[in-house]
Amino acid sequence: SRYEVTISAPEEFLIASTGVKIDSTLGNDGKILHKIVQYGVHDFAWGAVRDIVFQKDQYERKDGTIVTKNGFIQKNNEQYSGRNFDAVKNSLSFFEEYVAPYPYESITFIDVPKNSGTIASMEYPTLFTFKTSEFSPLERHTPEETIIHEFSHQYFYGIVANNEVYEAWLDEGFANYFTSKILDKYYPPRYAYFDFFGYYPIKGALFLEIAEIPLVYTLSDFLVPAITTSLKYY
Numbered sequence: 001s002r003y004e005v006t007i008s009a010p011e012e013f014l015i016a017s018t019g020v021k022i023d024s025t026l027g028n029d030g031k032i033l034h035k036i037v038q039y040g041v042h043d044f045a046w047g048a049v050r051d052i053v054f055q056k057d058q059y060e061r062k063d064g065t066i067v068t069k070n071g072f073i074q075k076n077n078e079q080y081s082g083r084n085f086d087a088v089k090n091s092l093s094f095f096e097e098y099v100a101p102y103p104y105e106s107i108t109f110i111d112v113p114k115n116s117g118t119i120a121s122m123e124y125p126t127l128f129t130f131k132t133s134e135f136s137p138l139e140r141h142t143p144e145e146t147i148i149h150e151f152s153h154q155y156f157y158g159i160v161a162n163n164e165v166y167e168a169w170l171d172e173g174f175a176n177y178f179t180s181k182i183l184d185k186y187y188p189p190r191y192a193y194f195d196f197f198g199y200y201p202i203k204g205a206l207f208l209e210i211a212e213i214p215l216v217y218t219l220s221d222f223l224v225p226a227i228t229t230s231l232k233y234y
Contacts, residue, residue: 002039009034009048016072017046018126020105038126040103042161045124047110053078057085059092061101067092070108077111077132080143084109087147090186094178099155107154109147121146123153139191141183149179180226190224 007015008031015021019038027033038044052072059067069088073081088109092102108127112120120131128150136142156174157164164171183190 003044005036007034013048013050014054016049016108016110018044018124041125043125045127059089067102068106072110074111080132087144090182091148091151094182123150125158139188141190148182149175152178184226
């Protein structure tokens, strides 16, 4: 479909959405009218955000055309901004080289608050969300893993348009596969710091970990081979 959307929002809100903003004008009620267009997608998502850092950058495809990267970053996570943009750049580059060039003009990514619940780690056409952990050294691949995974959904389910409700195994399988390939190509090996038992499938040990706060932790770090996560979930 071709979406043509107009959103009226108070001036203090930024609009993060699927598609490309083609105009912003002041309405008679003092609100801003945002006009947004996107072709060739099967859904449209948007959010109104404030008290957030907005940054953008560009990725140049091999044919010289440009993809605009729109980042909405929580103020207390601004130190990770460069890594966020790099993860998107690496994803664009990998897919262009091995699958197909990203076909849209923009990609928007939103760092949501830690208490956002189910809106974190979600994919929509030309837009996805993620959240940043309190403890995010590069060797843990966070938030890179989530960013790359959600970007991969731009192709699977997005461009190939499989039904992600009835065939969730399909797009999630492809997204996990490409995430592991991109991490392996661009990033150092993964290490587990405090969640050793959460990564290594030791029978009877999973109860020792609750979310990101393990009840038992190690004093060292452990190399986590790429196959380990797959074996754990298998």
